[in-house]
Amino acid sequence: MISEQLLTKIKPFIDLQQPQSYYLILSSKTAFQMQLPQDVFYQEGILTFKNKQPVTFYMIYDGQEDLHIEMHFQSYSQVDLIEVKQLEVNCQLHKTMYLEEGATVHxxxxxxxxxxxxYEDVYLKSYATCQYGYSELSDDAFEGIYHFYLDGEEASVKVRTAILAKDRESKHYEILIQHNQPMTHGQMDNYGVxxxxxxxxxxGIGTITKGQHGSASHQTNKIMMFDASCQASANPYLYIDDYDVQASHAAAVGKMDEEHLYYLQSRGLSKKQAMQLITYGYLMPVVEVIDNEMMKKHFEQSLSKVGA
Amino acid sequence: MSTLKIENLHVEVGEKEILKGLNLEIHTGEVHAIMGPNGNGKSTLLSTIMGHPKYKVTNGKITLDGQDVLTMSVDERARAGLFLGMQYPQEIPGITNSDFLRAAINAKREEPISLFKFIRMLDKNIEELGMNENLAHRYLNEGFSGGEKKRNEILQMKLLQPRFALLDEIDSGLDVDALRIVAGAINSMRSDDFGCVMVSHYERMFELVQPTHVHVLVQGQIVMSGGYELIEKIDQEGYEWVKELGYEIEQNERQPIILEACGKKGQ
Known part of the structure; x- marks a missing residue:
């Protein structure tokens, strides 16, 4: 059964009581709760989307132990997926997503x-599109290994992360986009505070294997440090094995721009307000992957823990 | 009537003294034009009044109706009624113009402005300034043209209704039509409750916004004050005549521009 504690936590942005709320709550290999729409099926750790109409789906990982899940998105399915990860200490989530031709998943x-x-692996076939926004504001250490494989022509993926590491939390993220077919497009924008x-x-790793002409791999990694006692490292890697491609990377680690602060303060905002607004602007675009007002509001509220 | 008073102001940037005992008194209801060759302290003066951390005041006073401005933080100065229209407004990604403007308006109010009232006020001013409607939803100054940035500064001035506006080359980057619109907006603010200090190199700006006082700033001091005739003289003769008053004209040090590439040589 889903814990009361988790229900309280997700209540501000997910109302599972609504008749139109479709969800799967996974607590262990055998314990789960779900309400599925037509053409969406779950059996023995495999969730399959065969829907013809766009669907919004909540996926909640209430991990008391290690969790394993596979998700299959059939050709031309359209899914907006809102995930909540609540993994207990030392639990691992192993997730694999398969996007068939033309599937669109946000x-x-x-x-x-x-x-x-x-540990998450996402495989995309031709013309499949995936936009992924990771809100990583959890209050503990974490390791996220997120890999995307573009296995069909014109497949594209856009990843945006918003990460907060505070109070001696140690966090590590590895985001890989690997181009295994020509004319594939990958972009990642990883922002941390x-x-x-x-x-x-x-x-941030962008890999274009040999023969994948016409592909594009772009990445930005930026970390803003609030004080000198922090440790941060933004490492971009590009492994390119073809000539006819576009690739770019940018990485920056530094403190908040003094000129930005001055500009906002010169309009009457206190230093604290200015810092909050800048941080908000820095991390907020992560919610733009999904058009969901409740989610946006929730994220805005979560940002208050950045505290500036 | 409010008074912004600057007395014997000395300001350093790094080790170099830029302002060397400057005096100026501005009252609401007045528009002061400050002219002078590049590199003589015009922008330094305006930025120091606003409180930019780069500028170090080594001597002198700035007061607003008797209150010591120099002990105020930048935001306190803004809330006290000072506004600086910047020469190079910052681009800040992720913050939409409307979120920023609303936060700035609320910073001066006890009760936050209602969304409806804010949108009505914003739309009205955007239209008056001939700005693009989608500007409110774009990130603050990001990707704005030079002219759009300057209009955005004026938009902020209009929304924040300061007692004293300091406009630093607000006309640069504006085409003829935009210049007329911006000048119209500044003129529309003129009242007994509003004072303005404008820095510009061009007579055209001062034709459109007629100053009540004109000052020439050379070597960190105001060397001459007068009326519109001073602007005409500068427009016709430049600043050479200032030397006859016994002042050397300081020129910006010319330094070679170093271009650095991040790619390999030849690429």
Missing amino acids: VFSENMSKSAQS VKDEGKLVID
Whole structure:
């Protein structure tokens, strides 16, 4: 059964009592609760979307132990997926997603886990599109290994992460986009904020294998540090094995721009307000992957813990 | 009537003294034009009044109706009624113009402005300034043209209704039509409750916004004050005549521009 504690946590942005709320809550290999729409099926750890009409789906990982799940998105299915990860200490989530030809999947992923790990692989066939927003504001250490494989022509993926490491939390994220077919498009924008002796490492990896002409791999990794006691590292890697491609990377670790602060303060905002607004602007675009007002509001409220 | 008073102001940037005992008194209801060759302290003066951390005041006073401005933080100065229209407004990604403007308006109010009232006020001013409607939803100054940025500064001035506006080359980057619109907006603010200090190099700006006082700033001091005739003289003769008053004209040090590439040589 889903814990009361989790229900209270997700209530501000997910109302599972609504008749139109479709969800799967996964607590262990055998324990789950669900309400599925037509043409969506779950059996023995495999969730399959065969829907012809667009659907919004809530996926909740209430991990008391290691969780394994596979998700299949059939050709031309359209899914908005809102994920909540609540993994207990030392739990691992192993998730694999398969997007068939022309599937369009937008995911907003909210991490509320304790010190845990998540290993995620996403495979995209031709013309499949995936937009993924990772909100990583959890209050504990975390390791996220998120890999995307573009296995069909014209497949495209856009990843945006918003990470907060605070209060001596140590977080590590590895985001890989690998181009295994020509004319594939990958973009990742990883943004982090580190404060109060927090530690954050972001590894952004773009790989274009040989023969994948016309592909584009772009990435930005930025970490803003609030004080000198933090540790942060933003590492971009590009492995390109073809000539006819576009590739770019940018990485920056630094403190908040003084000129930005001055500009906002010169309009009457206090330093604290200015810092909050800048941080908000820095992390907020992660919610743009999904058009969901409740989610946006919830994320805005979550940002208050950045505290500036 | 409010008074912004600057007395014997000395300001350093790094180790270099830029303002060397400057005096100026501005009252609401007045528009002061400040002219002078590049690199003589015009922008330094305006930025120091606003409180930019780069500028260090080593001597002198700035007061607003007797209150010590120099002990105020930047935001306190803004809330006290000072506004700086910047020469190079910052681009800040992720913050929409409307979120920023609303936060700025609320910073001066006890009760936050209602969304409806804010939108009505914003739409009205955007239209008056001939700005693009989608500007409210774009990120603050990001990707704005030079002219759009300057209009956005004026938009902020109109929404924030300061007692004293300091406009630093607000006309640069504006085409003829935009210049007329911006000048119209500044003129529309003129009242007994509004004072303005404008820095510009061009007579055209001061034709459209007629100053009540004109000052020439050279070597960190105001060397001459007068009326519109001073602007005409500068427009015709430049600043050479200032030397006859015994002042050397300081020129910006010319330094070679170093271009650095992040790619490999030849690429």
